[in-house]
Amino acid sequence: MDTITHGIAGALVGKAFFADGFVAAGLPRREADAERGDKPPATTTGEKRGHKAPATTSTQMGRVAIWAATLGGLFPDSDAVLGLFDVNGMAVISAHRGVTHSFLCLPLWALALAALTRWFCRRHEIACPSFAALTGIYAAGIALHIFLDLITSFGTMIWSPLSAARVSLDLAFIIDLALTSTVLLPQVAAWVHRERITQTLRALFAWGSFTLAAFAVRWMARLLQLPFSRWVAPVAALIFAALFFLPLLGRWGNRVPRRAWCRAGVLALAAYLGACFFAHRAALGFVEDYAARENLRVDAIAAIPLPTSLLNWSGLIRTADGVHFATIHLFAARAPKFGFSGDAADNPYIAAARQLPEVQSYFRFARFPVVRFHERGGVNVVEFVDLRFFGRTRRGPQPFTFRVVFDAQGGVISSGWAEE
Numbered sequence: 001m002d003t004i005t006h007g008i009a010g011a012l013v014g015k016a017f018f019a020d021g022f023v024a025a026g027l028p029r030r031e032a033d034a035e036r037g038d039k040p041p042a043t044t045t046g047e048k049r050g051h052k053a054p055a056t057t058s059t060q061m062g063r064v065a066i067w068a069a070t071l072g073g074l075f076p077d078s079d080a081v082l083g084l085f086d087v088n089g090m091a092v093i094s095a096h097r098g099v100t101h102s103f104l105c106l107p108l109w110a111l112a113l114a115a116l117t118r119w120f121c122r123r124h125e126i127a128c129p130s131f132a133a134l135t136g137i138y139a140a141g142i143a144l145h146i147f148l149d150l151i152t153s154f155g156t157m158i159w160s161p162l163s164a165a166r167v168s169l170d171l172a173f174i175i176d177l178a179l180t181s182t183v184l185l186p187q188v189a190a191w192v193h194r195e196r197i198t199q200t201l202r203a204l205f206a207w208g209s210f211t212l213a214a215f216a217v218r219w220m221a222r223l224l225q226l227p228f229s230r231w232v233a234p235v236a237a238l239i240f241a242a243l244f245f246l247p248l249l250g251r252w253g254n255r256v257p258r259r260a261w262c263r264a265g266v267l268a269l270a271a272y273l274g275a276c277f278f279a280h281r282a283a284l285g286f287v288e289d290y291a292a293r294e295n296l297r298v299d300a301i302a303a304i305p306l307p308t309s310l311l312n313w314s315g316l317i318r319t320a321d322g323v324h325f326a327t328i329h330l331f332a333a334r335a336p337k338f339g340f341s342g343d344a345a346d347n348p349y350i351a352a353a354r355q356l357p358e359v360q361s362y363f364r365f366a367r368f369p370v371v372r373f374h375e376r377g378g379v380n381v382v383e384f385v386d387l388r389f390f391g392r393t394r395r396g397p398q399p400f401t402f403r404v405v406f407d408a409q410g411g412v413i414s415s416g417w418a419e420e
Helices: 003-018 021-026 029-036 054-085 106-123 131-150 177-192 199-223 232-255 258-293 348-354 357-365
Strands: 300-305 312-319 322-329 339-342 369-376 379-386 401-406 412-417
Touching (some): 258 322, 322 369, 357 401
Antiparallel strands (some): 312 322, 322 339
C-alpha cells in the first residue's frame, strides 16, 4: 500500500482506540476520573493561579497517542532510505518490505520508537502516555502497516531476517483509492461535524473536494486507459453527500464523538477487505477452472488485483514454458480469454544472464517471470519480465522489466531496469 494511505490508516486507529483510552490510562487517577466524566477534578493551587492542568495534559497526551499511531503506520516504509545508497536500483526488490516490515522485528521497532518518543516528550516538556502504552500504540501502527502491505501482490518479508520469502495475499492493488477513501472519510466526517457553527460550511467544502477528486480519478483512469465505470463517480458523490449532509439534520452529527466516527471507519475497512477477499476468491476460481480445463501443469497460480476496482483482476498461471494470463472482469458477460507468453529458447546469453547476482535477486522477487531474447543493433538483449505487473506504459516497457545487454563475444555491456 502507498505510504500516504498507511499514515491515514494509522491516524484512524489512533483516533478510534488510543486517543481516549490510553490517555485516561496514562493520567493520574484524579485526572483520569475527570477524563471519563466520573467527577470534576479538585482545583489545585496552580490552577487557582491560572495555570492549565488536566485539560492541557489530556490534550497533549491524546495528540501524542495519535501521532504515535500515525508514525507507527508510516515507520516501516523508512526502508526506502536504503535506495539512496543503492547504486544498481535493486533495493526496491531486495530490501524494501524487509526487516522494517517483519512481524519478528516488530517488538524491537515498537520499543525503540516508544523510548525515542518518551525522550522527546521529556525534553520538550510534553505530557505523553506511559512507556508501555506508547509501545502498544506503535506496535498497533506497525502491525497495521505490515498487514496492509501483506494484502497487496508486491510481497512482504514478514519473517525477515530469518526468511527472505515474500508473502502476498493478493487482495488489493498497491494503490487502492477505495481503501484510502475508506480510512480517510470517517476522519473528515469527524472534523466536519466537530463544530456546530461551521458545520455546514465544512460539509460543503468536504463534499466538493471529494466529489471533485472522484471525477478527477475518472478522468485520469480514461487517460491511462484503465477500466472505470461511468456510474462510480456519481455514486461516490451521493455517498459523500449522505456522509457530510445527513448528519446536519437535527445536528445529530455534532453529538457523535470522534472515536465513534473512526471506529465506524475501522468497521468499514474490515467490510471492504471482506469484499476484496470474496472478489479474489471469485477471480481465482476463473483461473483455476481454466487451468483444469486445459490440463496445465501449474508451477504457480494467482489472481492479482488491478486498478481501479475490486472487480478487475489479472489471472496468471506459470507453467514450465511460460505464463498464461488474462484480464478478468467479475461481472463481464463472457468468460475471460487467456493469452500465453512463452519463454525464449535457451541460449548462451540467457544462461550467462541467469548467473548475474542481480538477475538471481530478481528471480527471488518475481512470481510470474518470462524470459525474452532479441538481437538489436548488433548486440544481444535478454529481458526478464514479471507479468504480475503486466501492462505497458506509453513510452516504455512493462513495469519491473530487467534487461541485460551483451556484446557479440558474450561480455556484459549493461544491466539494470529497462527504461525504454
